[in-house]
Amino acid sequence: MVFRSFMDVALREAEAAGARGEVPVGAVVVNAAGEVVAQAGNRTRELNDPTAHAEVLAIRAACAALGSERLIGHDLYVTLEPCAMCAAAIAASRVARLYYGAGDPKSGGVAQGARVFAHAQCHHAPEVYDGIDAAASEAMLKAFFAGKRGG
Numbered sequence: 548m549v550f551r552s553f554m555d556v557a558l559r560e561a562e563a564a565g566a567r568g569e570v571p572v573g574a575v576v577v578n579a580a581g582e583v584v585a586q587a588g589n590r591t592r593e594l595n596d597p598t599a600h601a602e603v604l605a606i607r608a609a610c611a612a613l614g615s616e617r618l619i620g621h622d623l624y625v626t627l628e629p630c631a632m633c634a635a636a637i638a639a640s641r642v643a644r645l646y647y648g649a650g651d652p653k654s655g656g657v658a659q660g661a662r663v664f665a666h667a668q669c670h671h672a673p674e675v676y677d678g679i680d681a682a683a684s685e686a687m688l689k690a691f692f693a694g695k696r697g698g
């Protein structure tokens with residue numbers, strides 16, 4: 548089977564989040580057949596919910612659609628390295644593969660910081676592929692935060 552990245556869908560969700568005034572991060576859950584099951588962008592401000600990260604919203608929506616607490620055989624695409632909270636949610640949901648874009652030195656919890664999947668207490672670690680369309684994600688985040696500083 549030819550690899551088809553769904554990062555473009557995640558980037559569109561990130562863009563939409565930025566347009567809503569949220570930090571531009573997007574996530575997509577894809578099933579084993581290569582179909583998008585759920586997609587989401589950050590909504591922490593809109594929902595007054597610090598846990599409403601794109602990954603958490605996408606995982607919740609995918610689980611609801613499947614009627615299951617687990618996403619066996621599913622892939623998650625996210626534009627930015629997941630934080631420790633999202634990495635724990637990814638482990639709990641049993642996502643098979645995690646594809647992410649830019650690394651996040653400030654809040655990342657996969658390749659740095661808490662390195663959630665590296666702990667013995669982590670019951671499931673997905674295969675991780677980083678740097679997917681990282682430049683596009685970084686440019687979006689940079690523009691967003693530059694705009695914030697500008698007023």
Ligand SMILES: [Zn+2]
Pocket residue numbers: 600602629630631632633634
């Ligand atoms: Zn997060």
